[in-house]
Amino acid sequence: MANIRRIVLDVLKPHSPGILEMARQLADLNGVDGVDISLIEMDQKVENVKITCEGESIDYDRVEDVIRANGGSIHSLDKISVGTSMIEEATTHQD
Secondary structure (H helix, E strand, C coil): CCCEEEEEEEEEEECCCCHHHHHHHHHCCCCCCEEEEEEEEECCCEEEEEEEEECCCCCHHHHHHHHHHCCCEEEEEEEEEECCCCCCCCCCCCC
């Protein structure tokens, strides 16, 4: 089976833990080399964030476990890169 190398997730999470703590927990997972979390929108009780994980062999189920353990829920898987090398999205006429 091909390795997951990048995932981009739209996540709804409570304010606590903060994005710093969640990023550290995700970065500590085996196969994850780097994590980027961007705050998209903040409400009184929750935050909508975009989470990007990159690495050689990301275990999606473990990423999902960390998010859920911190009270978050994945709204959508917005992008995924799989294989032996990273392929950047090609531009098209629609872009």
